[in-house]
Amino acid sequence: MRETKFNLLEIDLSTGEKKTVDMTKEVKKYIGGRGLGAKLLWDRVPEGTDPLSPENILWFGVGPITGFMGSVTNVSALSPLTLLRGQSNMNGLFGVELVYAGYNAGVLLKGKAKQPVYIYIKNDDVEIRDASHLWGRFNPDGQETLRKDLKKDLDDQNFKIASIGPAGEHLVRNASIDHDFYHHAARLGMGTVMGSKNVKAIAVRGTKAPPYPKPALLYHVLLKWLKEDWEEKVGRRRWGHSVSMPERYYKTTEGIKNKQLGWDPICDLSNPLKLEQGAKLWGNACNLCHVGCKTPYLRRNSPLAPTIGELRHDNGGGWNANVMIPGYDVQCYLSTYVDTLGLDSEDVSGVVAWMLECYDRGLVTKEDLGGIELTWGNLEAICQLLKKIAFREGIGDKLAEGLKFAPDLIKGVERKYAMTNKGVAITSYEPRGSMADAIGLVLNPVGELHGGRGHPERITFDSLTTCSFLRRDIPIVFGSLSNWAIPMLEGAAGWKLSEEDWKNLILRASIMERCVSIREGYVPSRDDVLPDRFFSETIFNKYGEPKILNRDKFFEMRKKAYLSFGLNEEGVPSKKTLESLGMEFVIPPLEKKLGAWE
Amino acid sequence: MKGARNSKYIKAIQSKKGWGIENLPFPKGLALVEARWDLCIGCGFCEMACSMYHYGVINRELSRIRVYRYLLPAPKSVQNICCQCSEQERECQKACPLDPPVIHYDDAKFHMVVDEERCLGAKCGKCLKACPAKVPRFYPPDHNVAMVCDLCEKDGVRRPQCVEICPAFALEYMEPQFPQHMQRIHPDEKADVMAERLQPLPRNKAQITPEELFGGKK
Numbered sequence: 001m002r003e004t005k006f007n008l009l010e011i012d013l014s015t016g017e018k019k020t021v022d023m024t025k026e027v028k029k030y031i032g033g034r035g036l037g038a039k040l041l042w043d044r045v046p047e048g049t050d051p052l053s054p055e056n057i058l059w060f061g062v063g064p065i066t067g068f069m070g071s072v073t074n075v076s077a078l079s080p081l082t083l084l085r086g087q088s089n090m091n092g093l094f095g096v097e098l099v100y101a102g103y104n105a106g107v108l109l110k111g112k113a114k115q116p117v118y119i120y121i122k123n124d125d126v127e128i129r130d131a132s133h134l135w136g137r138f139n140p141d142g143q144e145t146l147r148k149d150l151k152k153d154l155d156d157q158n159f160k161i162a163s164i165g166p167a168g169e170h171l172v173r174n175a176s177i178d179h180d181f182y183h184h185a186a187r188l189g190m191g192t193v194m195g196s197k198n199v200k201a202i203a204v205r206g207t208k209a210p211p212y213p214k215p216a217l218l219y220h221v222l223l224k225w226l227k228e229d230w231e232e233k234v235g236r237r238r239w240g241h242s243v244s245m246p247e248r249y250y251k252t253t254e255g256i257k258n259k260q261l262g263w264d265p266i267c268d269l270s271n272p273l274k275l276e277q278g279a280k281l282w283g284n285a286c287n288l289c290h291v292g293c294k295t296p297y298l299r300r301n302s303p304l305a306p307t308i309g310e311l312r313h314d315n316g317g318g319w320n321a322n323v324m325i326p327g328y329d330v331q332c333y334l335s336t337y338v339d340t341l342g343l344d345s346e347d348v349s350g351v352v353a354w355m356l357e358c359y360d361r362g363l364v365t366k367e368d369l370g371g372i373e374l375t376w377g378n379l380e381a382i383c384q385l386l387k388k389i390a391f392r393e394g395i396g397d398k399l400a401e402g403l404k405f406a407p408d409l410i411k412g413v414e415r416k417y418a419m420t421n422k423g424v425a426i427t428s429y430e431p432r433g434s435m436a437d438a439i440g441l442v443l444n445p446v447g448e449l450h451g452g453r454g455h456p457e458r459i460t461f462d463s464l465t466t467c468s469f470l471r472r473d474i475p476i477v478f479g480s481l482s483n484w485a486i487p488m489l490e491g492a493a494g495w496k497l498s499e500e501d502w503k504n505l506i507l508r509a510s511i512m513e514r515c516v517s518i519r520e521g522y523v524p525s526r527d528d529v530l531p532d533r534f535f536s537e538t539i540f541n542k543y544g545e546p547k548i549l550n551r552d553k554f555f556e557m558r559k560k561a562y563l564s565f566g567l568n569e570e571g572v573p574s575k576k577t578l579e580s581l582g583m584e585f586v587i588p589p590l591e592k593k594l595g596a597w598e
Numbered sequence: 599m600k601g602a603r604n605s606k607y608i609k610a611i612q613s614k615k616g617w618g619i620e621n622l623p624f625p626k627g628l629a630l631v632e633a634r635w636d637l638c639i640g641c642g643f644c645e646m647a648c649s650m651y652h653y654g655v656i657n658r659e660l661s662r663i664r665v666y667r668y669l670l671p672a673p674k675s676v677q678n679i680c681c682q683c684s685e686q687e688r689e690c691q692k693a694c695p696l697d698p699p700v701i702h703y704d705d706a707k708f709h710m711v712v713d714e715e716r717c718l719g720a721k722c723g724k725c726l727k728a729c730p731a732k733v734p735r736f737y738p739p740d741h742n743v744a745m746v747c748d749l750c751e752k753d754g755v756r757r758p759q760c761v762e763i764c765p766a767f768a769l770e771y772m773e774p775q776f777p778q779h780m781q782r783i784h785p786d787e788k789a790d791v792m793a794e795r796l797q798p799l800p801r802n803k804a805q806i807t808p809e810e811l812f813g814g815k816k
Contacts, residue, residue, distance in 0.1 A: 068656065144802040
């Protein structure tokens with residue numbers, strides 16, 4: 001059977017050189033997306049590279065089924081926020097356009113442009129263009145301006161643009177990459193890396209069909225999924241992901257007042273039904289998804305109107321009760337504001353919550369903050385602080401360094417109030433409500449990335465570039481994950497995989513990422529921990545039930561999870577596993593870091 | 599590419615039952631696919647079903663229905679599909695330089711057809727220029743002939759695949775309820791219409807800025 005060839009577009013921004021590289025061999029081993037991104041980082045970025053230096057890479061990654069049942073674009077680089085392996089996913093159609101342009105192994109940027117540029121990709125036509133007129137623009141404005149420039153005829157409307165906002169330009173360590181304003185590769189400072197390369201935006205349009213060997217097989221799998229999954233997603237179709245926040249408040253798995261409380265009456269103000277009935281505009285879906293869980297809304301008459309926005313647990317969780325902002329209305333305003341600035345909503349809300357608590361406890365003063373009266377839930381003050389962070393003014397310059405570095409830079413503050421794991425803020429989660437959540441938060445070799453993202457199954461979804469909201473449905477419809485994935489990969493890439501091959505594929509993709517992080521200084525048993533607060537302070541839910549984490553049980557569960565992921569008890573892949581997966585090349589650099597290990 | 603229509607794949611697809619919408623009575627005479635832009639979620643299932651039915655490939659560029667995605671700044675997609683205009687309104691047919699016109703209405707089958715052998719391709723492109731909604735598509739060099747909606751007609755049976763697959767019920771197959779050409783709207787204009795729902799926000803601004811909101815107090 002014909003096997004698909006995978007092409008990577010490599011652009012050296014320093015020299016302007018562009019070339020297409022055959023990646024078929026690597027894709028066959030690491031699938032694509034997150035797994036392949038880790039391999040590229042291992043191969044192309046030397047150990048200990050400064051993430052903001054030209055030696056770092058920025059990979060917009062896709063995989064074999066992107067453009068079909070995959071709509072995720074994985075962005076990979078060394079993270080300026082954690083200094084470990086960095087990656088972030090965004091949905092939308094950016095990756096789909098890349099595949100249609102013929103780059104089914106993504107686009108890799110290296111080096112640094114001399115002045116602000118944007119990258120124009122239309123099929124084989126790749127150009128590095130001047131972006132001085134876009135530099136400094138806020139988010140929807142920058143994309144709208146660029147789209148107007150690009151639009152010569154109707155077909156150009158479907159150019160897909162990923163861009164950074166002012167935060168990325170000012171190298172704020174948790175800046176995001178924004179695509180279509182409602183999809184963000186926000187976490188771990190991917191926008192910062194893009195800013196450090198002087199790239200304001202990438203615009204892609206492709207008109208070449210992906211060369212699927214068996215389109216009919218793919219089509220049948222998709223039809224089965226569509227028909228049988230439609231009813232599973234009724235709620236998501238209607239309310240988007242705004243339903244998950246109230247659900248979490250009642251389970252005590254959503255942070256409140258920087259994790260000091262287990263319940264507050266303002267939680268009940270986040271009512272998805274009111275938001276839907278009062279302000280929902282329409283549904284919006286990614287490529288070949290029947291759900292349309294992006295449900296933008298518009299506020300016309302609230303005191304904060306007009307405000308347009310989109311709400312989900314990830315972008316909104318931290319702007320809710322965690323900073324004592326009452327209800328969706330105000331929260332929506334804030335999360336949209338953060339998006340316009342180009343900051344990672346989730347991470348920067350953790351920084352702000354930490355500052356709020358420090359201010360509350362008198363550790364920082366109004367003078368330190370440049371005259372901002374930073375009290376809990378003070379919208380105006382939070383907006384002012386956010387702007388300072390995005391433009392690195394006053395105290396914002398220090399806060400822009402993120403929770404790994406900022407506590408050492410500001411006089412008087414305490415690190416113990418920073419809710420973080422490996423330097424990434426924990427905002428939308430409250431681990432005391434659920435042990436599974438607690439384990440999910442820490443067991444990620446890249447830092448806290450929406451709880452549970454370190455699980456091999458999640459890494460598989462990220463590597464296949466399939467939306468991880470399908471992970472519960474696919475086993476329901478197809479019986480198991482492999483029943484779906486194996487025919488999918490056969491149809492899209494022409495690979496004949498056995499169950500055994502598939503298991504190895506999953507394991508290899510998830511272990512690669514861990515190896516990159518270990519090489520950069522991550523020690524699983526040391527770093528996979530939660531702040532002390534979760535073990536020492538009891539919180540109470542709405543009905544007065546106490547919630548706290550048991551430290552011994554936590555470590556016991558962590559050990560169990562390591563073993564179930566195919567790692568040893570220390571969270572490191574054993575040499576035997578590495579050899580059986582054909583990954584011997586990682587052993588010498590890891591040995592240098594870990595000493596002798598089995 | 600022509601042979602694909604009779605391939606076993608297409609037969610397998612046709613024999614598959616849809617998921618409910620196929621039980622609605624189909625129109626017998628004059629009919630068209632009506633697009634509801636407000637319900638369109640921009641998933642692209644319709645484009646895939648179209649290219650799969652006609653050519654047996656997954657390629658949205660070979661689709662006769664097109665989805666255009668706008669940022670208003672809320673993301674909104676609108677569909678664009680031929681509305682089988684009435685005789686006096688058929689701008690594409692009038693514009694075709696050949697006689698008889700390559701792109702024309704088949705009165706027996708109740709849909710537009712293209713004589714693919716005679717079509718001059720994208721270089722001519724007069725039908726595309728004439729159509730106010732820019733519906734006829736070309737895909738040079740692989741398929742350099744005009745493509746318009748044929749309601750998935752085969753042996754006299756019309757069964758639009760895009761309507762059957764649309765998960766958002768944003769496409770309807772029905773008799774014309776008003777002169778068909780009134781829904782022959784350029785996608786940019788459709789986006790403008792949808793943008794009215796976002797008044798008073800302009801396209802490049804998502805909200806009132808904090809400076810405007812709190813400016814007075816400072």
